[in-house]
Amino acid sequence: MYLKRQSYIVIAIVAMLAFFSGAARAADVAIAGFAFAGEFSTAKTRFPYAFQVYKRLQAQAGAGSLSRQVTERIRQTQNPALSFMPSDALLNLRKSDQALMTVLLLTGETVSTENFGSYYKTFVNLRGDALIFDYKNQTVVRSYPISVALFDATPNEPSAERIDSFVEQMLLREDGKGLLTQFSNRLATATLPVPGHHNIQVRKAELAPEALAMMPEALRSHPKVLESMLADSFASILSAKSGVPVLPSSVGHAMGTMALRLENGDEYNLKLEEGHYLFDIRLNKFAKIKTAETKVGTSYVYGAYANVHFYEPTLNTDFLNTDLKNGEVAVVPAGLLASDDFAAFQDAVRGMFLKLNDAFETPDSKWAATAASAKDIVKQLEATRVILKASK
Structure with missing residues (x-):
């Protein structure tokens, strides 16, 4: 009798699982x-x-x-x-x-x-x-x-x-x-x-005049294109890294x-x-600093400086609002009369966005501690991480 009752229980459980599986079908x-x-x-x-x-x-x-x-x-x-x-x-x-x-x-x-x-x-x-x-x-x-x-x-x-x-x-x-x-x-x-x-959106992306001046001449006359590139670059990295x-x-x-x-x-x-939570991105300036020179070539650090603002507009609540900086090393071969700074500056911007998204997962990252101007950057990154996780 006990075995028979157990069999009924197993059949009931299987039926329930099948029901809920069907209810949650793709x-x-x-x-x-x-x-x-x-x-x-x-x-x-x-x-x-x-x-x-x-x-x-x-x-x-x-x-x-x-x-x-x-x-x-x-x-x-x-x-x-x-x-x-x-x-x-x-x-x-x-x-x-x-x-x-x-x-x-x-x-x-x-x-x-x-x-x-x-x-x-x-x-x-x-x-x-x-x-x-x-x-x-x-x-x-x-x-x-x-x-x-x-x-x-x-x-x-x-x-x-x-x-x-x-x-x-x-x-x-x-x-x-x-x-x-x-x-x-x-x-x-x-x-x-x-x-x-709740939805995430990049509401605004802009380049300060100092940053715009460092762009290729063919792109400087199309600032809206550069703004779209900046917004899409940040959004694609955010989505790829966090799954949001x-x-x-x-x-x-x-x-x-x-x-x-x-x-x-x-x-x-x-x-x-419009998204419930918004990012505003502002690219402030670029910098090129020579760090070493040999017979083979010259090493430079290409720096990008930006401001990233993440907030909820209805209640005017800020989760992240800080200036950021990031440098990437590039070597210019000896004898090269002119170097392509644009590619290196793009690497610096992309590197900043990648490291920032890593910091969303690890708010106490060493990079964030040195790259961010906000004194409470760990608290801000943690608040952003919570919102992003809830928005998947």
Whole structure:
């Protein structure tokens, strides 16, 4: 009798587990492919190289369009919280109560070439969002910023074909430096928000005149592009390091909305709400200090100075508000008439953001103690860590 009763208990437990497992099943998300942010009619102007790649892959049936390649990558991605469905599921979603889609949204393309006497240095940066949105409500559900960058040196000015090949490689390469790979990596750990969740957003990014003056001439005349690069760089590192979704920044978008058109022609104007918690980033200045010189070359420390402010706007509560500094060492070979300071300054900024995000996990880090101006930096970092952890 005892064994029989035990059997009934085991069966009941198994049934309960099956019930709760089914109740917590993965949410269906249709793979919408690839899209350009903003009005599609101006995409060719705003993304000249990526748009050429986009059109060329559309015409190559064997290689597959960008949307097809995005779909193939994501269908191989495993996430227990999300069930990725093929694009033809979009037709079924139109009749459902919940209509979640995911798209690789390209938000920025920056290309700059400078002459340094004996060589040309080319900088390419692609920025995007691993976006999950609700088709029915036209709202952003989750957004994970992604960004890739490349520096190239050539004895002659690079041709349009060479830059085009860089952009294609940066989109498609299969390591962490490829935008499609970063997209699939973010979706592998993506979650859907629960009731009462709070959003993170980079509200503002700016460059002080002293910092702007150190940028390449081709970029100085486009300060809004530099602001978008700064916001996206910080947001992508924050999202990658902490796993926190970050709402699309209002930097570079029309206030309150974000337009996109899928490769199948469907157009959307998604509502952009303001985050519950906001970051403001200000890049104040750069510095270049010679530390050593030998027959081989000269060593410099390239420094970046910034202010990072993290706060809750409704109650005007600050969690983090401090100046930061970071230096990275670079060696300029002997005999080089001109050095490319921009690449080294970019390393200093990226290094600052990486170390700051490490400090969010380890508030008493040695780097933060020397890099931050705030006297109570450990307390500020701990407060930020708590908010970020609760916002995943």
